[in-house]
Amino acid sequence: MLALLWIELNKIFRRPRTYIAFGAMAAIVWLIQLALYFDGQAYVDLLLSNLSGSFEFSDLFKTQLLNGYLICFVILNTLLIQMPLLVALVAGDSIAGEASQGTLRFQLTRPISRAQLIFVKFAASVVYVLCLLLWLALLALLGSVLLFGVNDLVVLRSTGIEQMQMDDVFWRYLAAFGFAAIALTTVAALSLLLSVLSENPIGPIIATMSVVLVFTILSEMNIPIYDTTVKPWLFTTHMVAWKGFFYVQADAEGATVRGSVENLPAVLRSAGILLGYIALFLWTSIYLFRRKDILT
Amino acid sequence: MEPLVRVSHLSKRFGSFEAVRDISFEVNRGQVYGFLGQNGAGKSTTLRMIMTLIRPTAGSIEVFGLNLEQHRKEILRQVGAVIEKPDHYGYLSAYENLRMAAVLCGIHPSREKLMQQLDFVGLADRAKSPVKTFSQGMKQRLGIATALVHDPALIILDEPTNGLDPQGIADIRDLIRRLSRDHQKTLIVSSHLLSEIELIADSLLILHKGEKRIEGKMNELLNPAETIVELELGNKAAASILLQQTEWIGSVDWRSDLQCCVRMPKNRIPELVRLLSEADISVHAVASKHSLEYYFLQLTQTETHVGPAVD
Numbered sequence: 264m265l266a267l268l269w270i271e272l273n274k275i276f277r278r279p280r281t282y283i284a285f286g287a288m289a290a291i292v293w294l295i296q297l298a299l300y301f302d303g304q305a306y307v308d309l310l311l312s313n314l315s316g317s318f319e320f321s322d323l324f325k326t327q328l329l330n331g332y333l334i335c336f337v338i339l340n341t342l343l344i345q346m347p348l349l350v351a352l353v354a355g356d357s358i359a360g361e362a363s364q365g366t367l368r369f370q371l372t373r374p375i376s377r378a379q380l381i382f383v384k385f386a387a388s389v390v391y392v393l394c395l396l397l398w399l400a401l402l403a404l405l406g407s408v409l410l411f412g413v414n415d416l417v418v419l420r421s422t423g424i425e426q427m428q429m430d431d432v433f434w435r436y437l438a439a440f441g442f443a444a445i446a447l448t449t450v451a452a453l454s455l456l457l458s459v460l461s462e463n464p465i466g467p468i469i470a471t472m473s474v475v476l477v478f479t480i481l482s483e484m485n486i487p488i489y490d491t492t493v494k495p496w497l498f499t500t501h502m503v504a505w506k507g508f509f510y511v512q513a514d515a516e517g518a519t520v521r522g523s524v525e526n527l528p529a530v531l532r533s534a535g536i537l538l539g540y541i542a543l544f545l546w547t548s549i550y551l552f553r554r555k556d557i558l559t
Numbered sequence: 560m561e562p563l564v565r566v567s568h569l570s571k572r573f574g575s576f577e578a579v580r581d582i583s584f585e586v587n588r589g590q591v592y593g594f595l596g597q598n599g600a601g602k603s604t605t606l607r608m609i610m611t612l613i614r615p616t617a618g619s620i621e622v623f624g625l626n627l628e629q630h631r632k633e634i635l636r637q638v639g640a641v642i643e644k645p646d647h648y649g650y651l652s653a654y655e656n657l658r659m660a661a662v663l664c665g666i667h668p669s670r671e672k673l674m675q676q677l678d679f680v681g682l683a684d685r686a687k688s689p690v691k692t693f694s695q696g697m698k699q700r701l702g703i704a705t706a707l708v709h710d711p712a713l714i715i716l717d718e719p720t721n722g723l724d725p726q727g728i729a730d731i732r733d734l735i736r737r738l739s740r741d742h743q744k745t746l747i748v749s750s751h752l753l754s755e756i757e758l759i760a761d762s763l764l765i766l767h768k769g770e771k772r773i774e775g776k777m778n779e780l781l782n783p784a785e786t787i788v789e790l791e792l793g794n795k796a797a798a799s800i801l802l803q804q805t806e807w808i809g810s811v812d813w814r815s816d817l818q819c820c821v822r823m824p825k826n827r828i829p830e831l832v833r834l835l836s837e838a839d840i841s842v843h844a845v846a847s848k849h850s851l852e853y854y855f856l857q858l859t860q861t862e863t864h865v866g867p868a869v870d
Contacts, residue, residue: 266662273659277650365646369705372610372642373663374635556573557612 264383267375271387275353281391284349285398288342292402295338296410303329303411310419331408332416332432336509338403343443343505347450347475348468349395354388354454355467358552362462362559371557378549381455385545388451389444396440396447404436418509425511431521439505442534446502449537450475452544453498459552462559475499498540504533561624563588563713563745564609569618571604571769578604581618582771584764586747588712591739593760593777594749595855601769602749603643606717609747610640622713636664639711641719645702649691653682653701656690660705668708680704680734696727703734714738715747720755728755735759753855757781765855773854780851785809786825787853791817793841801838805831817843820853 275281299306307329358381361367370380416432418425427435453474457467478499481489494500507530512523524530562585571579579601586592594602607613609620611631620627622634647656657673668676677683680700685693690701699719706714716735720728736759738744750756756763763780765773773780792798795816802811802821808831809822823831828847835842848856 266667270659270662274648365644366648368612368642369646369660370663371612372635372638372640373660374632374665375663376632554614556614557607 264379267379267383268386268390271357271383272390275387275391281353284352284395287349288346288395288399289402291342291345292338292399292406295341296334296407299329299334299337300410327414328417329411330414330416330429331404331411332413332429332436333418334407334411335404335436336416336418338407339399339439339443339505342399342403343446343503344479346395346399346443346447348472350388350392350447350450351454351468351471353391354384354451355458355471356464357384357388357455358458359461359467360458360464362557363464365559367557367559377553381459381545381549381552385452385455385548388455389448392447392451393444396444400436400440416509420510425509426519427509427511428519428521431519434522435508438508442505442508442530445534445537445541446498446505449498449502449540449544452541452548456544456548456551459548459555496536498537501533501536504530507533562586563590563623564592564747565621566605566609567619567621569605569608569620570616571601571608571613572616578769579608579615579766580769582766582769583618584771584774586713586745586762588745589739589743590762591735591746591748591760593756593763594747594766595751595753595756595763596749596766597751599768600751600766602751602766603717604769605766606640606642606715606747606749609715610638610642611635612642636709637711638713638715639706639709640715640717641699641702641706642715642717644695644718644721645698645705647690647698647701647705650689652687652689653677653693653704654686656701657704657708661708664709666709673708676704676708677701679707681730694727695722696724696730699723699727699731700734703731707738711744713745713747717749718751719748720750720752732759753852763851773851781849784824784826785849786823786828787848788821788823788828788831789844789846789848790819790821790835790842791844792819792835793817793843794839795819797838798835798840801834801840805834 304325307325311325311328358367361370371377413429413432415429416427418427450471454467454471457470458464461467461470478497482494482497482500507526508524510525512520512525514520564584564586566585567583569579569582570577582601582605594606596602604613608615609622609627611627623637625634627634648659651659654673654677657676658668661668661673674683674686677686680703682697682700682704685697690698693701703716703719706716719731719735723731732755735746735748739746739759748756748759757777760777762776763773764771790798795813798819799811799813802808802819807824807827812820814820821831825847828845832842832845
């Protein structure tokens, strides 16, 4: 099984187009960092303008606010919505791409089972997702910390502000990246399922993005009937639950409780639902692939 | 002797289209078994079913005495195949593609062993070249190398000479002969060209529109004593009577007012020409074809079913 995984990874990482995703991410992160490096204070003023009626902010606070941790949060907020496309580029190609090239025959005329092949391709997609997130962590977290330094992290919400001491932040990023890995793996599993149904790699990539787009719109819409019936079961609703690690509990005096998460059960429930989706997509992929006639 | 491959009442339906209809055949150990038929006759569909790429609608396949559905992995460990055109990873080298095929078969041969395989198909000097730079013939030979990498007992080659130039065709033919003669492999080779199959196969099965039409040993099917003679004659009415009255004439098939095909013993062609001349029937042309070629041409040129299937 490990040898088969090695083959899949070799195929993914020997293709030049795989690196388009890494290049695109680097370009976006560097553009954000560059803009904030030269004009960060204007961005902070813009962020705080919505809260200026309720809070008074000192100049020192404003200066400290713009640090590596905040910039990483801004980058994650921007990029984690776009990353499903980058994941779909690889996972959507995994079966359909091989079918269109004819190399699926090359694999399926060997003594490996179709379920094994799906597992291996899924595992390779997961490794790709982890590599993307590691790359993002290097660029967004490490890069921003090196460029802007560290300080307390302040996260703005519609209900107010969340403040975390700087030595209480790093573990939250680790947890957030871990959660993002589950969220993006869900997209990879969906893309793999759609790839089984197609013989052209463009179809599953577009279909994955369409599903993510429609579900995201539904998740964001404020329609009461959907709030309790549909939204809780859309995987896109739960993909943004990584932010929960940056929402903290306050003590009686309003000070942040170190190491706290405002609603950990909700975050864990979201992770559970995403894992359920992954299992469902994977099982369906295997079921359909085992019955599929390979005609290409 | 237990056959290596036993196909029983195999059918495949795609919606309302029946691609393969109730075909049965057996391939014995050490044979080169030819699969002949036009494009769309059902050859590739049948071979894909043997390689488990397609699920049969009905029927069963046994390979090495084992049921294919129940012992798929065990069987495929001993089978190598190139189905339709060989497809490889173009951005990888020939050596890397071959190594990948080996790993997929669960083996990890040494570099020396893999290079020997490439040498066997004449690609050792291009081992490091990306496959996308290969000609069709080289890809075909690499396809055969990947099919042989795990030293299978049964090799299935679907249209292995398709798209090749005459030299490429000769190379593949030579390769098939060597596999059979020097390595005692059993091969199933499909083609739409009788001339190709004739040169390499010991046994033959002709498929037409998903049905089996002929199966048998080549030396029996290509009976040198029996022939089809194409005649171009001057007087159809008189010639018809004469041909009907001649007892060693098997069958007569008039294709136009001037042309007919006659099934007869080959050694009596001079006698037939003499009889026609004596009856004042002018003979403009005489051409002899063996009966299988005639049968196959009839299948491919017309929709008419000629004669009973020979099983």
